[in-house]
Amino acid sequence: MKPSLILDRCVRAEFHTLLLISVFLLLAGHNQPGGGFVGGLVAGAALALRLLVGGVGEVHQAIRLHPLPIVGGGLLLSGATALAPLVAGGQLLESAKATLSLPLLGTVPVSSTLAFDVGVYLVVVGLVLLLLRSLGGDVGGDDAEGDEG
């Protein structure tokens, strides 16, 4: 069963927007609703849509990296952020604050917890990607079976 053309087009149009939103949620998280966890889930949802439309091949196309390094990298980043203050002589998970001036965005206050949150984001995205890849072996695409879509 071929997925409908409308769905296919819509998903392709939305995909990158969704990823942008997920990054926005990640960055905005410190002061507004959002954060690494939700951001990662939104990115995961975007990937799930790709899966429904084009099967596992589409997911592979969207993110070519193997998911396990993404999970591991995220865990490493968060762990390193948590441990870094110890090296600098502070407490575990102590955060540092700074204000950056970025082009286009103006002045942005940045906290070192952002790096921690990025780690969380990566772990979540990696996990969703992994689940989709290992469970979605024969869904969507040309050889789809079952009653989805």
Added chain:
Amino acid sequence: MAIHLFGAAVLLALARRLGVRVFLTAAVVPAIVLVWAISQTGAVLDGDPLVETIRWAPGLGLDIRLRLDGFALLFVLLVAGVGVLVFTYSRWYLGDDPRNGRLAATLLTFAGSMLGLVLADNLLALFVFWELTTVTSFLLIGTDDTKPSARSAALQALLTTGVGGLAMLAGFVLLGQQAGTFTLSEILASPPSGTVTDIALVLVLAGALTKSAQAPFHSWLPRAMAAPTPVSAYLHSATMVKAGIYVIARFAPVFAETMPWRPIVLTAGLASMLIGGYRALRQHDLKLLLAFGTVSQLGLLVVLLGLGTAQATFAGCALLLAHAAFKAALFLVVGVIDHQTKTRDIRVLSGLATELPALAVIAAISAASMAGIPPLLGFIAKELALEGVTATEVPLRVLIGGSVVIGGMLTFAYSARFQLGAFGRGRPARRETGQVIERPPVAFLAPAAALTAVTVVGGFFPGALDWLVRAGAASLDDRVGDAHLALWHGVNLALVLSAVTLAGGLTLVVTRRHLERLQFSLPSAPGADRAYDALVGGLLQGAAAVTGFVQSGSLPVYLTVILLTVVAVPGAALALGTSWPSSLTFAHTPLQIVIGVVSVVAAVAACRQTRRFSAVLLLGVVGYAMAGLFVLHGAPDLALTQLVVETLLIVLFMLVLSRLPGEFPTRSRQSRVVAAWVAMAVAAFVFAFSLAATAARREDPVSNAYLERAYPEAGGRNVVNVVLVDFRGLDTLGEIAVLAVAAVGAIMLGRGRRREDLDRP
């Protein structure tokens, strides 16, 4: 001191390249220890123990405190001395075999652990070394890992001594708690007392008696004879099995008067002495004969060193030395016989004296020492033992003395059985005719000869070993005074008893044919080894039954059990006493009612679906409704997360469902009714729990503090996120670690499926 332990580890890597020379190289290490120990004797004999402390885990009060006193010195000399000889011997016995490197390294590790055990002055460090000897013993017994009998023997030794070791650890911990210190010398200097101490001592004794193969735990030792002969000679006669005796000897002078000590020690020791002696007379395999003889001799040692009187302790130290000398020598002799004739069965062997005269002399002297014939070291020790036992004020000393005499007779008899069986001409030789027995090289015999020399020198010139035994006994019990080793003690009770023992032993030897017939006509007693087999077999069966019952493999059953536990345990707490909210608001806004109705309808509909897919979608509706409630309560973060999670969940569910049949399987009415009741019980519980939770708050919510601190401290206006990444960042770190583990699990799931796909035609 620690350098010697370290040396053992170094050899492990080096050993593989040395080939034939590996054992000779290994012998260097105990030789160094031997020289070092002898160089320390002067200071130790002056009553000045050498103490060295290595900081291990200072935060826990754990130091490896090593202490070399007289008794430890006795053991160090024994371990190192026999070690040098056994390593030299192994080179000839085992020849060239690629597995020798491993064997030598393990043997050396064992020697290091054993040294640590006798030197440790901290109970916990002692336990660690104790377990190390157990593990190395396991590896050494199982050297021939292709033989099932060797593997099961190794396992039995590990289980028996391991369980005993755990009991001992518990005992040590209790003892240390009672005494307020884990330092052995301090505990012995000011011993605790009371019921807890008594229990601790029983536990320690359990460990010591299993390690020293005392009845009823002795059956692992004869089976351990599956190990190569040098290992048997070293571990299972001279050193490791004496670890239990070492602990008993350390504790006895101080704790012998406590209630449980003497009954346990004496019963186990005397029983082992008699059982071991009796069963040794039934053996045809020379090695098994010696093994049961070891059980018997260890029993005598346990009695002597466990009595806790000065004289018995002194006799125990003497016997310790004598036993190591003659028993190790005899084991080495058996090894030579085995190596040259390829058999150890006395029904096959006969008249080896003509072919191997030197070996016959060595064996004869050592066996005579074991039998307690003057003027050898064994005789001196036995006589001291009789003296020690009879001179004590312990109740039932007549019974103990009598048992020791009978044990001595049995020992005499099996010593004779050993010697006559291997070398005598009592039976027609059933060896293959024409088999030529090569004379072993001199170096092969040298270790056994050296041990025999100790036996002879100790017998004729007791003064040569007197200092060592005295130092050992004196460091255990300062009441030893001026006891001495001597061949001639004058005519006293002990001498008479010695004579009686020898006469009785001779009678047993003369009548041995009839005795043997009698023994084999009797039904063999229910052995401890059969009890062990039944125990282990029963345990495995029980475990299989429990697993079969608990792990039924049915998801609905697991779920029912989990849910019922949730209802029962916190439910009981709810029922027993909770404050319920005094007033309830039905709804804050009309929207809440709408959402509530939607989710109830969706939930009921989900239950009624026969198609899996529709049920999942309806569950999704419930999830979205929850997100709606979160929005109404002003928790956008939560709502957002719930929404996305719900979406992803539906997608993943669909992926899984595409592999399953579209319809739910039809289940019996009965199981559906059960499921319905469980579901309703859980629902009622959750409802009640939520109500109670709203009324349970007594303190200000912690979120108030978070709200105040979020911006000034963490620079974030979104409190939820600040909590996640900052205040409770460690929790989040843990959670994403769990996610990572789940990711690995997902990979494995995927792989398993793919392999199934491959298997499918």
